[in-house]
Structures are given as C-alpha cells and as structure tokens.
Amino acid sequence: MAFVESPVQLLNVLEWSYGRMTGADAAAPEPGGPDAVRSPLPTLYDGVPRQPYETVEPYETEEPEPPGAPEPASGEADPRDRSAHAGLTVIVLAPHDPMTRGQLRRMAELARRAGHTVRWEEARGGAGAPAQTIAGLAPLLRRASRVVIGDPFSRYVQLLLTIARARDVVVVDDGTATMEFVAQLAVGSRLVRWHRRGGLGARDLVFAPFAAAARRRLTPGEDRRVEVFTAMPVQAPPGVTVTPNDFAWTRSAFGPPRLTRGTDLVGTSLVETGVVDLDHYLTAVASLARTHGATRYFAHRRESTDKLRRIGGELGLEIVRPDLPLELIARRGPIGRMILSFPSTVVHTLPLALAGTGITVAVCDVDPAWLTETASPRAGDFLSGVTGTARGIHRVPYVPASTL
Known part of the structure; x- marks a missing residue:
C-alpha cells in the first residue's frame, strides 16, 4: 500500500514502482526514442484533449473539473481501475487545497494508466472523517507486507504507521523535506519540519505517543527494512537503504519537450x-x-x-x-x-x-x-x-x- 497527500508524492510512488518493475540496472528509454510517449494526457479524460499546461488568472482558486473524471466516492476504488493484479494500491489522503486536489486527480489518472489501483479518501472531509478513514483502512493496512509513504512528517501518516505490521517501509521523496527526514532519522531526534519554529504545542503533546510509535516504525531493525527512494543528496543512516530516483518513468513517458x-x-x-x-x-x-x-x-x-x-x-x-x-x-x-x-x-x-x-x-x-x-x-x-x-x-x- 502507498499513502500520498500531494502530487509530487504520487509521482515518486510511480517512479519507485517503475524502478522495481524494470530493475535497478535497467536503462531508461532515450528521450524521443521508440518507447517514449509525447504525452499521454490527450486520452485521459474520455477523449477530451488537455492543453500542455493551464494558464489561469491569478484570482481563480478553483481547478476546473476535468470532463468525465469525477472523483470516486470516499473509501471506494475508482471503477475504471484496471490493475488489481499490479499489487500496489495507492491511497490518496485528499487535502482541502483545490490546486493540490486538481493535480492529484490528474496524477491519479496517470497512476491508473500505469497499472495501479487508486483509492481516493476524503480524509479531511469533516470532524468524523479521520476516524472513518482510519477504520476503513486498518484491515488493509494490517495485511500489507510493504507500506510506501510520501510524508513521514504527516500526522495522518504517522497515525496510520502505528497500525501497520509491514516488514518493509519505503519513504519516497516529498521534496527537500526528505533531506531533513534522513538527517533526523540518523541522529534519533523527533521528526519536525525544517521550517517550523518553536517547541511543542498542546496538539504536539497529545500526539507525541503516536509520533514516537511511528518513528520506531521508520527505524530499521531485525524485523523491519527501511528504504528511502530519493533524488536528494542524502547519506543513508545505519540500516537504511537509499535508492536513487533518476526519474526514469518520467523520461520514458514524456517528451522530449x-x-x-x-x-x-x-x-x-x-x-x-x-x-x-x-x-x-x-x-x-x-x-x-x-x-x-x-x-x-x-x-x-x-x-x-x-x-x-x-x-x-x-x-x-x-x-x-x-x-x-x-x-x-x-x-x-x-x-x-x-x-x-x-x-x-x-x-x-x-x-x-x-x-x-x-x-x-x-x-x-x-x-x-x-x-x-x-x-x-x-x-x-x-x-x-x-x-x-x-x-x-x-x-x-x-x-x-x-x-x-
């Protein structure tokens, strides 16, 4: 299972999966070669072409809904999924921000086309949404042999990690935050985002036991393997496997520009x-x-x-x-x-x-x-x-x- 909260995290889940499928030593197709695709987007949404990018007035805050691509109901896999055999189920913990949601919708469609199951969760849809989401995911999470996460600093992800029994934990890039995560993991400190200022607040104190449990899940041991899949320059802490992300999937599927x-x-x-x-x-x-x-x-x-x-x-x-x-x-x-x-x-x-x-x-x-x-x-x-x-x-x- 993979848990993502941003488009970049989902992109890097696709990169990690592609690397495992092709093998670490497999060379990416040459830009513009026979295996390259100019852009898969023109056929994503019921044959309605997409523009190369969207230029909008800066005062528009809502992403337009793609024609023919409604979000699946919370807790349900999209009926268009064609990839139960792929073995990777991507759980989208949907945020509130409309721009992020718009990009996640499009990335989710690319993930389906790449052969993965995508499950959209309105994890922040109201006061009872977190409890409902966690209860719905708990049985799947307990059975998962590998858990892939994009943001180890996320309280939501940390809470889910306390439920997981997986022996393999993979952290894919969430941008420059990965550098800080690896540094903090190496010295055994609590996980704190680099731009955050100040000490523990009331919510931090309440959540502290869950954060500590999640951090133990992210620490390698005799019964747990931890991998960091990253394009960032990091040094592996003891026991952690660092796998380079060279964007082979991106280069094979898009371009040359x-x-x-x-x-x-x-x-x-x-x-x-x-x-x-x-x-x-x-x-x-x-x-x-x-x-x-x-x-x-x-x-x-x-x-x-x-x-x-x-x-x-x-x-x-x-x-x-x-x-x-x-x-x-x-x-x-x-x-x-x-x-x-x-x-x-x-x-x-x-x-x-x-x-x-x-x-x-x-x-x-x-x-x-x-x-x-x-x-x-x-x-x-x-x-x-x-x-x-x-x-x-x-x-x-x-x-x-x-x-x-």
Whole structure:
C-alpha cells in the first residue's frame, strides 16, 4: 500500500514502482526514442484533449473539473481501475487545497494508466472523517507486507504507521523535506519540519505517543527494512537503504519537450510557509525577470491568490498554474531554454528529469535579509544546503532592482 497527500508524492510512488518493475540496472528509454510517449494526457479524460499546461488568472482558486473524471466516492476504488493484479494500491489522503486536489486527480489518472489501483479518501472531509478513514483502512493496512509513504512528517501518516505490521517501509521523496527526514532519522531526534519554529504545542503533546510509535516504525531493525527512494543528496543512516530516483518513468513517458527561446521562472511557497518576506520575494522576482528576460511564472500549488495577483498585475508576468508536477510539465513542454528557481526541490529534480534536453536549470539563493522574523533559525542554512548540494545547475546572482 502507498499513502500520498500531494502530487509530487504520487509521482515518486510511480517512479519507485517503475524502478522495481524494470530493475535497478535497467536503462531508461532515450528521450524521443521508440518507447517514449509525447504525452499521454490527450486520452485521459474520455477523449477530451488537455492543453500542455493551464494558464489561469491569478484570482481563480478553483481547478476546473476535468470532463468525465469525477472523483470516486470516499473509501471506494475508482471503477475504471484496471490493475488489481499490479499489487500496489495507492491511497490518496485528499487535502482541502483545490490546486493540490486538481493535480492529484490528474496524477491519479496517470497512476491508473500505469497499472495501479487508486483509492481516493476524503480524509479531511469533516470532524468524523479521520476516524472513518482510519477504520476503513486498518484491515488493509494490517495485511500489507510493504507500506510506501510520501510524508513521514504527516500526522495522518504517522497515525496510520502505528497500525501497520509491514516488514518493509519505503519513504519516497516529498521534496527537500526528505533531506531533513534522513538527517533526523540518523541522529534519533523527533521528526519536525525544517521550517517550523518553536517547541511543542498542546496538539504536539497529545500526539507525541503516536509520533514516537511511528518513528520506531521508520527505524530499521531485525524485523523491519527501511528504504528511502530519493533524488536528494542524502547519506543513508545505519540500516537504511537509499535508492536513487533518476526519474526514469518520467523520461520514458514524456517528451522530449519543445523549447521556447525564453526563460521561465518557478515559484515557491516560501512566503506561505512564513520563511521569506512577501515584499522581498516580489522584489527578487521582478529583478530576476528583468535580468533574465523571463515572461512566465510557474506557480507552486500552495502559492496564495493574492501573491499571484501581484506577480501577474504589478510585475507583468504570465501566471501559469500547472495541472501536473513541474517535472512532468517541463518534460512535455513547451518550456523555456532556461528554468530559473529559488532554492527548492526542483533544483534537484529538474536536471534529472530534463537530462539530454539542453535545458539549463538555474537557481538564485535566498538572501538572509529576505527571511522573516518568525522564520526558523535553521531556515537560512537549510536553504543554502539545498542549493549547495544540487548537481547539474547554474547559480545566478541576485541583482537589486535599484541597480538595473
């Protein structure tokens, strides 16, 4: 069983499954080779073609429902599933955010096409939803011989892990958080997200026994094997197997992309998580767009509507809200010859997904002056580490707007 709460987690479940199916030493098909697919999306939704990406006004917050693709009822497998034989059941613990839900719907369809069973759970649908979800999943979870998770920091996932009896536990990438997870696992500390500030709150104290039990499930031992499947640069803690994610499934199924002549900017949720000050962020985006001639801004699914409205209205950038994770969007194109980002997961994943395409991935470091007063004391060092450990990227300097 696999538990996912975000599109990126589901993408990496597909990558992990593809790696097991093809074998660790199997080479991915050459970009544009006979096994490559230009894009599977035109046939996903009852023959209704999808656009290469969706450009929407920044004040629109709801993802449009794909024609002919309603969500399955909570707790039910989609009747279109054709893959009971595949052995992997993906449980989507659906979030509230409409952009995330929209991307998850599309990723779930790709998972079905790849031969997996997808079960959609409205795990946050109301006061009684968590208990109902856990009760419904408990029998399946107790029988599962392997559990695959995307976010070991999630309280929901930690609670489910206390029920699991699986001897094999796999943690697939949830972005840069994987780096922090492995570091904390190695030293035996409690699991805390890198951008979180402060000590234990009341809810943390109540949940502490479950968090401690989940952490034991994530620690290898005589009766438990733990694997981390990641594109991030991590060192395996004792007893943990680290398997590299080279995005072989993505490269085999999408692309090669058509390239534009321009530069595309990639947005982050650093403002929304309270790490970076909004005005500093907007100034940096304006400076980078002018310096590098960027005209499009690929929004992170968690970016606020108000912030995107300012980027589109005040800075004049075209706001693109992708309907899939950026690795897939970039692979199918059209995409700029340069992709410019702040420190984030994509500076590690895009060079792998876009290998051989001629696209340059560049990153601009976060100036310490941009950090908010409430940012975690670890934030600056963590973000510097994200950039410093990335391979196959270019670093670009921040040019203050006053000097342009």
